[in-house]
Amino acid sequence: xxxxxxxxxxxxxxxxxxxxxxxxxxxxxxxxxxxxxxxxxxxxxxxxxxxxxxxxxxxxxxxxxxxxxxxxxxxxxxxxxxxxxxxxxxxxxxxxxxxxxxxxxxxxxxxxxxxxxxxxxxxxxxxxxxxxxxxxxxxxxxxxxxxxxxxxxxxxxxxxxxxxxxxxxxxxxxxxxxxxxxxxxxxxxxxxxxxxxxxxxxxxxxxxxxxxxxxxxxxxxxxxxxxxxxxxxxxxxxxxxxxxxxxxxxxxx
Numbered sequence: 001x002x003x004x005x006x007x008x009x010x011x012x013x014x015x016x017x018x019x020x021x022x023x024x025x026x027x028x029x030x031x032x033x034x035x036x037x038x039x040x041x042x043x044x045x046x047x048x049x050x051x052x053x054x055x056x057x058x059x060x061x062x063x064x065x066x067x068x069x070x071x072x073x074x075x076x077x078x079x080x081x082x083x084x085x086x087x088x089x090x091x092x093x094x095x096x097x098x099x100x101x102x103x104x105x106x107x108x109x110x111x112x113x114x115x116x117x118x119x120x121x122x123x124x125x126x127x128x129x130x131x132x133x134x135x136x137x138x139x140x141x142x143x144x145x146x147x148x149x150x151x152x153x154x155x156x157x158x159x160x161x162x163x164x165x166x167x168x169x170x171x172x173x174x175x176x177x178x179x180x181x182x183x184x185x186x187x188x189x190x191x192x193x194x195x196x197x198x199x200x201x202x203x204x205x206x207x208x209x210x211x212x213x214x215x216x217x218x219x220x221x222x223x224x225x226x227x228x229x230x231x232x233x234x235x236x237x238x239x240x241x242x243x244x245x246x247x248x249x250x251x252x253x
Contacts, residue, residue, distance in 0.1 A: 026197060029170060030116070030160040033218055038149050039175040041217050044160065045106065045168040055106055055168075055208035056095070057087040059187060063110060066199035067120075067192035071141055072185070072207065075134050082204055090130040094181035096209040100216025102173035105187065105209055109161045109169045110202035117169070117205065118196020119157040119189065123147040124174060126183040141188050148178045156196040173217045 027034060033043035060082040061070035068080040074090045076083040096103040109117040125145045131137035151157075159170050179185070187207055192200035 025154065026118075026156050026158050028158045030158055036151065039178070040149055041102070041173040042157065043171040043173070043217060045171055054211060055108075056091075056097075056211050057206050057208045058089050058091045059189075059207040060084065060087040061189070061191065061205045061207075063191065063200040063202050063205050065192070066201075067190070067194065067196075068200050068205070069188070069190040070205075071137070071188040073131060073137055075131065075137060078134055078137065087206065091185050091209060092181070093126060093179045093183050093185045096185065097212050097214070098176065099173060099210065099214045101176055102217060103176055103179065103209070104214065105172045105174065105207060106168050107159065107170040107172070107189075108206045108208060109159060109191075110204055110206075115161055115201070116198045117159040117161055117191060117200070118193055118198040119159050119170065119191050120196045121153065121188075121190040122149070122151045122172070123188040124149045124178075125186040125188070126179055127186065128180075128183050130184050137186075141186065145186075149174065153195070158198070161202075171217075 027036075027042075029042045029044055031044045033041055035041055059070050059072035061068050062080045062082045065080065070079045070081045070088075072088060072091055073081070074085075074088075081088050093103070096105070098104065107119065123141065125140065125147050127140070127145070131140065157170075161169060189207065191205055192198070
């Protein structure tokens with residue numbers, strides 16, 4: 001005689017198999033500031049000029065595709081980098097401007113129609129020498145290198161586009177204590193959709209390093225990141241409890 005609870009268990013397994021992985025949460029940094037971890041602070045930039053004399057561009061990423069990635073380097077044909085000696089280049093850590101005890105970086109986006117940008121991942125590395133071949137650099141970024149900081153894949157960041165290129169959209173404060181100022185800095189980033197909500201558009205996105213010094217960032221407790229799953233956990237829990245109730249009734253019979 002077949003057990004009466006077979007169908008119930010099968011139903012629970014089916015619901016679980018349909019769930020898939022939890023979606024990455026979106027952290028809104030279109031205003032205010034956000035403490036992420038490892039001392040890194042993200043801050044929205046008020047719409048004002050970010051242009052020449054204030055920021056040294058070191059990675060320009062072509063944003064015609066819906067999802068793009070790039071890393072600063074003198075090498076050409078790396079990811080979606082836009083090559084050029086004035087905006088995509090190797091950089092020494094010690095050449096980055098400071099804000100108190102932090103090095104300060106800026107993301108300047110160029111969304112078509114001045115919409116939003118999804119910044120999906122940032123990884124920061126340092127290396128005692130500059131890379132001389134593309135395979136060595138990409139292998140370091142993707143496999144062998146140990147990042148000083150990695151936002152990971154569980155989060156994406158909603159970034160405003162302000163007034164297109166030249167206005168600045170996101171500041172990233174990174175503690176100086178993480179770095180050796182004599183090493184080369186490599187900042188790798190991913191933008192667009194998927195996994196973010198907002199696909200790339202417009203001309204290019206650009207990372208710059210502060211020139212000189214500025215004020216230290218604000219202090220505060222910040223908000224730890226979380227990974228909501230759109231209610232999927234509650235749905236599965238309800239389905240599971242309902243199924244277990246069916247099993248219990250079937251066993252009693």
